[in-house]
Amino acid sequence: MAAKSFLSIINKKYGEGADYQGDQHGGSTGQNGSGLPKNNLSNFMFATGIECSYPTIENGKIRRDMLEECGHYTHWKKDLQLVREMGLNVLRYGLPYHIISKVEGRYDWDFSDQVMKEIKRLKIIPILDLMHFGLPDWLGNFQNPEMPIHFAAYAAAVAKRYPWVRFYTPVNEIYVTAKFSAKEGKWNEQLKTDKAFVTAIKNIVAASILATHQIARYRPDCVIVQSESAEYLHEATVCKSAEIILDNKLRFLALDLLYAHPPDADVCMYLFDNGLTRNEYEWFMKGEPPGYQVMGNDYYGRNERLKMPDGNIVNVSDILGWYQITKVYYERYKKPVMHTETNVFNAEKAPMWLWKQWMNILQMRKDGIPVLGFTWYSLIDQVDWDIGLAEKKGKINECGLFDMNRKPHPVAAAYKLLLSEFGQITVTPFGEIFTISVKDAKLKKQA
Template sequence: MPQDFLSIVKRRYGDGGYAGDEHGGAAGSDGTGLPTGSPSNFMFATGIECSNPTIDNGRTRRDQLEECGHYARWRDDLRLTRELGLKVLRYGLPIHRIHLGPGKYDWEFADRVMAELRRLELTPILDLLHFGVPDWLGNFQNPELPVHFAEYCGAVAERYPWVRYYTPVNEIFVSARMSAKDGLWNEQLKNDRAFVTALKHLVAASILGTQMIAKHRPDCIIVQSESAEYLHEARAVPSTAVKLINMQRFISLDLLYAKPFDADVAYWLQDNGLTREEYDWFMAGEPPGYQIMGNDYYGRNERILLPDGSMSPAQDVLGWYQITHEYYRRYQKPVMHTETNVFEAGDAPSWLWKQWMNVLRMRRDGVPVLGFTWYSLIDQIDWDVALAVKNGTVNSCGLYDLDRRPRPVAAAYRQLLEEFGQITVVPHGELFVVGDQPAKLMIEV
């Protein structure tokens, strides 16, 4: 009587224990456990809030590193990052304190922090311009900003040659809009021409800065952090104005990644000061380095324009997944979730898990999501009014409060890290890491 193949196999080899790829080709792990710092690890991160725009027509500097106590407690902040189990930190060097003038720098504070980061084996993503510039440069309307910023980037890269990850200019679109369209920061202007000017100067600064970084670190990895936004409209007939707003949110990345504009945006930019020569310069090609498209998402990034003209929050109508997927289809760049938080400490753990589910879903659908960031490590000051007024209100959005005591979201993040901390940077990424360590199995996400 004919025998089935399985009976023959079992008679020859016994039950179970057959050689296969269940451990990635070696005695690996399933992706659980705290991050090890391996190049194959997914990049779980936090950040030190470092915004530093000016308000009151340049008379008042909103330095969040100072207001949140980081200058005094930076050692504690770096220690807390390490103790939580994180290996990656978005860290902003205070350009307004370091870059004193053309060719003039004060490295005292930066040198101490950078040495401690290295000692603790924390990987910094260096944030070089976060909403503000030194007083001597004025504001984002200054056409000399790109060349002076490029010089600064080159000086940073030369001084810290071991750093590979950079965000040259944080949230270019938000920086320009808040400063030149909404009138809250820096130049505090409220017109389209000033908005376009700020966009041009900031993108040019990022491009030239990246080129200077790449001269010292040709294998640099650029994590561009940009706000993922969308404006919904509760009207039967969509307006031309809202359509334009939802196209304008792409301008900074279109310029940065040399993506030709939609016609309506191109006409609007031309009407407000973008020359053909400038357009050709931006479209010449992408900046050097390995480019990661970071998308920041807060519930307040989505809004609904109501029929009476007022605005309503639209938290999670689309969410990070849907909005970022639109950005990904447009630019085809690896993705990182570079910022998120909520102001209500009690809601933060559930928001953390919701954002992480967005990341997992994106990865399951084949989009290369390389990292995730809870921003920030400690609470912030006055972000409920976008730093526009110095009220001293504490926003309870940190993993730790301003006394460096853990908030509930810190325990939630630790739990997340213990479960997912060793998943590979892309699914089955062990295939792309060649070294002397055992291969590891990427958990199926």
């Protein structure tokens, strides 16, 4: 006697052709994740940003204020409307520190109050950027050891004034800020020494740590999205030089000090040789700052460079890519990840670059690494970033979702398509059960 199939029994019980859907998408709801993003605490965070850099050049004579040069002070209402029209709920937004804080201890909130009120009205979630490559004139530059306490006071004032803001980037790209200001001589103090670089990076990391403590006083549940450049310098030689080996370790330096991760021995020797004291080192190694920490990695193809056998260093795009580089950062710090910046300086090539970055994110998620969000940076085209803002030439870089006239580039349509397909995916695959906690973050206690 032939054994019956369980399907024949099911069909007899429930009827031939009974509609059995299954849960083909996984998770509690069976939702496949398509549709425009929603404001809920389990949703992947799709974002854009408004370029807000403000370093000084020519020994402080010229301020490169990207909010001004990209027209945001004039078109801020339109810019915020464009964020909503894109279907985005999250915006990396930088308040102009150099304008708000023109005098020690006094703050001008006129512009920021208007913008923040509109952001709140539009129900946009801001990731509030408090320092973006520059300082107010009265603070000088990043060699100033008093800078951390003054910046912490500013962070406290911001958190107190806007208590509804939960997400912060205290200091944007600490490593790049220190490198361009004190090692490559492009901005601010415009120095080119290892000692100046170490001084800048320790002052900036200290500022970020103290600012985070102040933010946590007013928002104990704060989410701190560090935004750090994901870099790598390749070397096309058989014998690797000690210089390049050290350089590739120094890219971790800001996060090592921030997250109390002991640097490698050669990096420690470099730090001590260039002015870091034992007491300062021990202060950094006491523990991580408060808040829910997210490791944001910024990746542009130009972040990867190649040193040729003749010593010439050239930009190369996407040898390792965001996935390979960021995975190394993740394995080092074990923090949830966000792709916090990307673009390409070509409006026609931007859509494919967007999709390449998104494939990197999907691969990272497939490997079980929690990626919380993605940012196309920026909303509007930028100016002179092809030369790192080092000179004021006024060249428009076509890297925004929209041009300077607030007309969409092709990448805007590509991003909308991406959002319609993936906009409701959860932070982690099968992650409906997980949300960003609403509980207060607590300092880790050492035994």
